Amino acid sequence: MKRTVAGLVTVLVAALGLTACGGGSGGDPLAGNNSGSQSPSDTITIGSANFAESQLLAEIYAAALTKAGVKVSKKLNIGSRETYIPALKDGSIDLIPEYSGTLLQYFDKNATATSADDVFAALPKALPSGLSVLDKSAAEDKDAIVVTKETADKYNAKSLSDLAPHCGDLVLGSAPEFQKRPDGIPGLQKNYNCTFKSFTSLDADGPLTVAALTQGSIQAADMFTTDSTIQKNGWVVLEDPKFNFAAQNVLPLINTSKASDTVKKALNAVSAKLDTKTLTDLNTKLAAPDKPDASKVASDWLASAGL
């Protein structure tokens, strides 16, 4: 027993000693996490966030660019925006599908633009130099607070304003980053005076959130409006009259130096043809029981859209 304690003390002291000399120099171990390999100058490296739709959009961009003769490599499923923006900044990825509203709020926490055009106009100024956005598509996938039909009926709630006085009785579930995002917990409190009883960290509109809402361990969830699960379960998307969630048009975020004319033309053509209904349909196809690859769903759609 004495020896074990002595050993424990030795290890702790050693560990503290190591941290003293190791911790200072490296900086943030999460920063530039993807710079294992820089994107080669003749290739566009496409990244995606850690949810299915982002992967689908990345595959669509990849297929369109390949068709246009551009060399493409993929680094999918990187993580949340907090994780992949540093990768864009340090050049490990060049292109990623984005959503105009949350992108704007990530770089400008005080942004007030909420309509599609206002948000798009405000983006160039907010983005750091070296990054730019291309044309926006009509397709929108917004965050929304979703409740079950029972909850909506119970509080006679059609919008967030209706639900606000009752938020304190409900548990909200979403991806961990929702706690800190401007349109997340802070935004709901600011715009609607809605403070939930507690928050459960789950995933970005993934299986955990869906299961939790179905089972009732959370009563409200932040989900994505193009997710067909909402309709399938008869859930209610609460309206957002105060525009807590700004317009979320899908658009490409790209490393300006890699945005050649060919690239711009190909991606803008995709954005022109992409609308919300198409995106929702593609998501449904992706979630089919036999789970087709996102790349296949992407190339099939490109073919049928004549791109």
Next chain:
Amino acid sequence: MTWVFDHLGLLGDLTVTHVYLSVLPVVIGLIIAIPLGWAASRWRPARAILLTVSGLLYTIPSLALIVILPALISTKTLDPINVIITLSVYTIALLVRSIADALSAVPGTVVAAATAIGYRPVRRFVGVEFPLAIPVVVAGLRVAMVSNISLVSVGALIGIAGYGQLFTNGFQLQFVTEIVTGIVATLLLALVADLLLQLIGRLLTPWTRVGR
């Protein structure tokens, strides 16, 4: 099943990464554990320190160490070197004790006989003592190998490649087939590795097979 055949390329890539991340630490661990185990078998104070430290390092959960290492050695969290170091430490911690015990268990008479014939210490270690310890070492290696193969998958939760990606991706897409494929692949890999290690152990100890 068709999913597996359609994705053989992906499975191949993941297998290569997974094998690299689980086998390399075992090799590194073995190389480092042998001299440490020998020191522990020779000198009592060394034994005390080495065994308690390795016992404690073995106790620390691997995911915890993989996450903490970047702060200690200034790497990035996605750097595979974190997994390699963590699993090597784990392997060393596991092997030092078995090697120490195995070397201590070599009968004194055998050692004395070897010295009497004229074996110098190094030759004696390589030619007599260590070979007698091989069965125990191989047993330890098998445990370390199987554990490592399972642990590499844990790395996928913070973004590291390997079979673990089949689990995280399959989970996200709610795709049971992909997860099951990952489990089967991991089991197969563990089985193959285990059989190979047993084979190597048997090849290195011909005297255990003699006289049936």
Next chain:
Amino acid sequence: MNLLTSWLFDPTNWSGSTGVPARLVEHLWYTALALLIAIVIGFPLGALVGHTKRGGFALVGAANVLRALPTVGVLTLVVLLAGIGLVPPIAALTLLAIPPIMAGAYAGIQAVEPVVVDAARGVGMTEREVLFQVEIPNALPLIFGGVRSAALQVVATATIAAYVGLGGLGRYVFDGLALHDYPQMAGGAVLVAVLAVLVELVLTGVQRLVVSPGLRPVRTSGGIQR
């Protein structure tokens, strides 16, 4: 130093329902529950096979296969099939704790010297008395070794349970990752490491109290003859 400790030394992280004490209790609760169920299932199986000396090969084989199962795979599979909540992750954790407990019980009991067991039967003890009053007490070191090994594995794996929405200390690791907050990630990892070491120390202490002194390995001053 700062990266590993800045989050830990921030007092706001130690209070409230998401604070360290609350998460610690959750983590211990999952561990204790899984261990308890694993003991209830694994110990009788191992003990029975060890006592009757039949089916040992199958038991060891089963334990090895269970041990080779990738924890993340089992966890995600069980959750996909059975939904989230407490039960599926606990089921996965229990599955991982069973092999060491079962193998420890089996190894311990079947290794009790046949002379001792014979003597017990000789003085007229029933099979049940032999098992409970002779074999199990003699097998305690190995049984305990199995429980300790299982406890360590479960404490470690309970960290991963946070990936499928559970609480516990792993919550800090995954939230930290999503929020790109390394100090939180590292804080969670350090807490898990310390907890594992503490659990090991406590169980070693319990073992020393429970196991009969007659079974402790004798420390000779012999050593190696060189």
